[in-house]
Amino acid sequence: MAGKGEETRERILDRAQAMILECGYAGVSIDKLIQSLGLTKGAFFHHFRNKNDLARSLIRRYADQGLELFSDNLARAKKLTDDPLQQFLVLIGLYEEIFEDLTEPYPGCLLASYVYELQQFDEQTRAIINEEFVLSRAELSKLIGEIMTIHPPCRDVDPVSLADGFMSVFEGAFILSKSLDEADITIQQLRHYKTYIELIFTRSDV
Secondary structure, eight states: OOOHHHHHHHHHHHHHHHHHHHHOSTTOOHHHHHHHHTOOHHHHHHHOSSHHHHHHHHHHHHHHHHHHHHHHHHHHHHHHOSOHHHHHHHHHHHHHHHHTTOSSOOOOOHHHHHHTTGGGSOHHHHHHHHHHHHHHHHHHHHHHHHHHHHSOOSSOOOHHHHHHHHHHHHHHHHHHHHHHTOTTHHHHHHHHHHHHHHHHTOOTTO
16 A cells, blocks of 8 residues: 555646646646645655656656556457457457547647657656657567468558557547547547558458
């Protein structure tokens, strides 16, 4: 069970994440953050040296959670079937489940929010941002390569580009969803991507 200090730290991170997704990193000051939490500056600086330390800790947590979710979903998909194509389709389906019950637009991706303001961050923070994209791309590209070996695509495709498409669906859908105030855009785009994968690897001459 987390102690009071850890609970306070998580409260700060949770609130900072929500505020950054709403206002952008530059629009969130330490004063605004602690005021919204009802904390003192002393309580904040007990957990974080400065705003840069907060930013780094926040994106590290977010990236780790994202990679853990991806790894867990991929492991679940691989338990259900030995066919890499079906594994990929199951993986997409597991992400569909996350978004299918949304009643409001998804608040967005913290990684993308940071990317929009890269000039605000040091090299260590930028490296964390890049890390999740690189690792996710590598795992998906490997899986798509396995699919292509067993299920030759009906069109020329590049596994890395196709893997990037999966991540691009999320980022683009989050923006559209918030802009148009439509909660179901993300799941709709995931379903379009899944249909595209099915079509790419279904040969009409078989």
